[in-house]
Amino acid sequence: MGHYIPSTREEQQAMLSAIGAESPAAFFADVPESVLLKEPLNLPSGKSELEVRREVEGMSRLNKVFGTVLRGAGAYQHYIPSIVKYITSKEEFVTAYTPYQAEMSQGILQSIFEYQTMICELTGMDASNASMYDGASAAAEAVAMCRDRKRSVALVSATTHPDVVATIRTYCYGAGFEMRMVPEKDGRTDMEALAEAVTSDVCCFYVQQPNFYGNFEDCTALGEVVHNGGAKYIMGCNPMALALMKTPAACGADIAVGEGQPLGMPLAYGGPYLGFMAATSAMTRKLPGRIVGETKDADGNRAYVLTLQAREQHIRREKASSNVCSNQALCALTAAVYMSTMGPEGVKQAAGQSMSKAHYFADLLAAVPGVTVQNQGAWFHEFVTTLPVPAEKVLDALAEKDILGGLPVKDGVLWCVTEVVSKAQLDKAAAIIREVCAACN
Amino acid sequence: MQLIFEKSRQGRGSVLLPACDVPEVALPEELQREEALRLPELSETEISRHYTALAKRAHGVNDGFYPLGSCTMKYNPRIDEEMAALPGFTGIHPLQPADTVLGCKQVLDTAKQYLCEATGMDDITFQPAAGAHGEFTGLLLMKAYHEANGDFNRKKIIIPDAAHGTNPASAVMAGFTVVTIPSNEHGCVDLDALRASVGEDTAGLMLTNPNTVGIFDPNILEITEIIHQAGGLNYYDGANFNAIMGVVRPGDMGFDVVHLNLHKTFATPHGGGGPGSGPVACKAILAPYLPASAIQNGQDGTEGRLQLKAFYGNFLVVLKAMTYMLTLGAEGIRNACEGAVLNANYMMHGLKDVYPVAYAGDHCMHEFVLTLEELKKETGVSALDVAKSLIDHDIHPPTMYFPLIVHEALMFEPTETESRETLDEAIAVMRQLYQMACENGEEMHHAPHHAQIKRPDEVLAARQPVLRYQWEQA
Incomplete structure (x- = not known):
């Protein structure tokens, strides 16, 4: 049986004697006899480290790691530089708690301050918090920041990732506010429908950029419509695309959020990922969660602390702006190390290559008889195609050749290409798809 | 120490991706980013050293004792x-x-x-x-x-x-x-x-x-x-x-x-x-x-x-x-629990004659709360002063001023993964701090003395928030 208790049985007995207790049972005297467990838990016995390793490695082998991934839909395979993993496994970072004690946590606090700066740079916004659980919960918390007594309806574009929609819906259900969808038209938010939807009871509008189908929305125009209606404007952005596209700040957003996973985090079956959140200075004091600020210490030297805590649950309790306590600090550190390692040119390169390769692949697929690329106008690294055959036939054929194909969605298949996929891999995938489509016709 | 942005030099960096092997596609101009993207530009050596320096200015449970109440800071295998x-x-x-x-x-x-x-x-x-x-x-x-x-x-x-x-x-x-x-x-x-x-x-x-x-x-x-x-x-x-x-x-x-x-x-x-x-x-x-x-x-x-x-x-x-x-299995899970409760009781027992325990009974569970209300009245040394003094002994302070129903509270949770020697040492330090509070409390108002920084000005941080690095205007 494995354990992490330093004291031997004899030492524990000596400690019990020192405090005048006969056995640990004395400490549980307040537990009603009727509910004290009489038997051990109905679980296997503990194991040695080697046995545990064998068992868990065995589980990992039941999974299939695809050599080529052409699927995104909220989780993206980008290249992670070697140094990112090494730095983020340093025990001082990994095993620290939230930096409540600034005098022995300057390293953690400074790393968060640097992360906040990078998120501000990426989004163009004035202030960032220390991180959120993920992009979907960040979107839901952003909506919560906008609500007040007069305006309690949240508008969400129908071009948003389904998990983000469901998460916003869940948070609205909790607080008793309404979520309304703004319909899409040809793969983008229906601008006219939005103009009609922004009524005087609407607090905000959420749009995803690029949207679920990969399309770039006209975010500047959307922002104008929202602001004309007196509501707040929230943009959920892919951080990789932010290296290339007009920033939320330039589009007039009041709050920018997003899923930070593309910035150095592996796919990892959906988590842990990183929610980022940044706002205009007017909304800074409504930000949920931890925020690090710069100050001076008693000697006048530069120092960092958790700040603006008057917003937070441990001070405000039921009047807090949010209940967020733990966040995703190590993932924020990961994103910061990733951005520092890639540098501005490296992030632009990863984003640009993803976009270029996705377009190359879309052209290959468009040339297959019966396949139509649905995306019109500008799009990033995801696109939807129709197929002349059932999607599973194509996906199964790809899987046989170690390729994870796109995700089946209601109008076809949603494909994604990132910089890690080579031209040769794309050519191969396209050839397989062509073959399946031809054989079935 | 310098921020990573202050170490950045234009043009530095690493080669991480191959050249693009397909025709390049650009965004239409009206959708393009207009602002410069001011991320750090550093060599891999500099990045490694920057974050190693930051790591040295952090304290995790795998580095040392971390009895932060309600947070169960046990060793991370x-x-x-x-x-x-x-x-x-x-x-x-x-x-x-x-x-x-x-x-x-x-x-x-x-x-x-x-x-x-x-x-x-x-x-x-x-x-x-x-x-x-x-x-x-x-x-x-x-x-x-x-x-x-x-x-x-x-x-x-x-x-x-x-x-x-x-x-x-x-x-x-x-x-x-x-x-x-x-x-x-x-x-x-x-x-x-x-x-x-x-x-x-x-x-x-x-x-x-x-x-x-x-x-x-x-x-x-x-x-x-x-x-x-x-x-x-x-x-x-x-x-x-x-x-x-x-x-x-x-x-x-x-x-x-x-x-x-x-x-x-x-x-x-x-x-x-x-x-x-x-x-x-x-x-x-x-x-x-x-x-x-x-x-x-x-x-x-x-x-x-x-x-x-x-x-x-x-x-x-x-x-x-x-x-x-x-790893733990059925009996290991129970042993971890009993070990945690034993360690908490052992530590409480070693301190309770000098620091009163809030709602004291014969025993506690996995954590206990000391109240320093009397100490503060008599010596002026607060729970905060004692907590900050622990930092000079490389012990992470316990949870302070919580729960709210206890005045001048310090909440200790040692967990089961600490040895008797670690607990004895922490008890000795706490008792030493009690002595110091009675004899020379003034010095403790300014603790820690040997940490990364002296006490930070939290009021300044909240009144004039500086939440990001600002580049000097060109």
Whole structure:
């Protein structure tokens, strides 16, 4: 049986004697006899480290790691530089708690301050918090920041990732506010429908950029419509695309959020990922969660602390702006190390290559008889195609050749290409798809 | 030390990606980013040294004693980290076909088996990313349950005044009104106050047991029965689960739903503030309302199950906790609990003659709270001064000024992974600080003296927020 208790049985007995207790049972005297467990838990016995390793490695082998991934839909395979993993496994970072004690946590606090700066740079916004659980919960918390007594309806574009929609819906259900969808038209938010939807009871509008189908929305125009209606404007952005596209700040957003996973985090079956959140200075004091600020210490030297805590649950309790306590600090550190390692040119390169390769692949697929690329106008690294055959036939054929194909969605298949996929891999995938489509016709 | 932006030099960097092997496509001009992207530009050497320097200015539980009350800072085993780094887990897309993720499913099923058995519950969700997220989830389950029964008037959640701050904040997020009930003279739930506060509007109770003063409420069965009689549900805040695991189960004490902090009780690291994992386990009556992923189910998200975040939770954190549970097994889980409680009692015993224990009894559970109110009156040395003085001895301070019902509180939770020598040393340091407070307290007002920084000006930070680095105007 494995354990992490330093004291031997004899030492524990000596400690019990020192405090005048006969056995640990004395400490549980307040537990009603009727509910004290009489038997051990109905679980296997503990194991040695080697046995545990064998068992868990065995589980990992039941999974299939695809050599080529052409699927995104909220989780993206980008290249992670070697140094990112090494730095983020340093025990001082990994095993620290939230930096409540600034005098022995300057390293953690400074790393968060640097992360906040990078998120501000990426989004163009004035202030960032220390991180959120993920992009979907960040979107839901952003909506919560906008609500007040007069305006309690949240508008969400129908071009948003389904998990983000469901998460916003869940948070609205909790607080008793309404979520309304703004319909899409040809793969983008229906601008006219939005103009009609922004009524005087609407607090905000959420749009995803690029949207679920990969399309770039006209975010500047959307922002104008929202602001004309007196509501707040929230943009959920892919951080990789932010290296290339007009920033939320330039589009007039009041709050920018997003899923930070593309910035150095592996796919990892959906988590842990990183929610980022940044706002205009007017909304800074409504930000949920931890925020690090710069100050001076008693000697006048530069120092960092958790700040603006008057917003937070441990001070405000039921009047807090949010209940967020733990966040995703190590993932924020990961994103910061990733951005520092890639540098501005490296992030632009990863984003640009993803976009270029996705377009190359879309052209290959468009040339297959019966396949139509649905995306019109500008799009990033995801696109939807129709197929002349059932999607599973194509996906199964790809899987046989170690390729994870796109995700089946209601109008076809949603494909994604990132910089890690080579031209040769794309050519191969396209050839397989062509073959399946031809054989079935 | 310098910020990474201050070390940046234009043109430095590493070659990480090959040249693009397909024709390059650019965004239309009107969609292009206009501002420069001022990310750091450094060589790999400089990045490595920058973050190594930052790491040296941090303190984790694997570096030293960290008795931060209510946070269960136990040692984080390396095998758990190594298993979570296996490519067979990190390389799995969350939307892969079911027959290609059988290993992930086995991880979740195994974790479910262990956690449901340990809590006495029937079902579980791993979607919540942290304890507070779990609280919100559990409360939404209660809300959905009442509404499904046509009970739309159950709007009140009863919470003791000693509760964690997240409890009332979560209750409000879930649309409830908070009814705060006072603690009795033992720091436990005042049964009369509880009886007086329940009614047809009671949605339920949120309770930590042992509570935040480290005492197991002996009336727990009466408490949960009062709530059930009133038609409410009982929520168990699992922040203190390390104190009872393997000994008694929330499900046997009348609780209907519980969240666990895997980053506390189940030894997964806290990462300087996360990622954690806050799974919610519940009785069968609440299972129909457990959250799911809309996209996994092919839905558009506008209707269907509750959802707290994308996909299925912080999977790799659950994997670390599962590895830990496999290692401990049934008896190891109980031993960890007993070891934690023993260490807390040993440390309390070594301090209680100089520092009064709040709500003192014969024993405590996994943590105890000292009150320095008298010390402060007599010497002017506060709980803050003592806490900051510990930093000079490389001990992370305990939780300060919490729970709110104890004045000048210091809350110690040593956990089971500390040796007797570590506890003896910490006791000796605390006793030495007591002496110093009585003899030369003035010096302690300025502690720490040998840390990375002196005490920071928190008022300045809040009044004139500087939340990002500002480049000098060109």
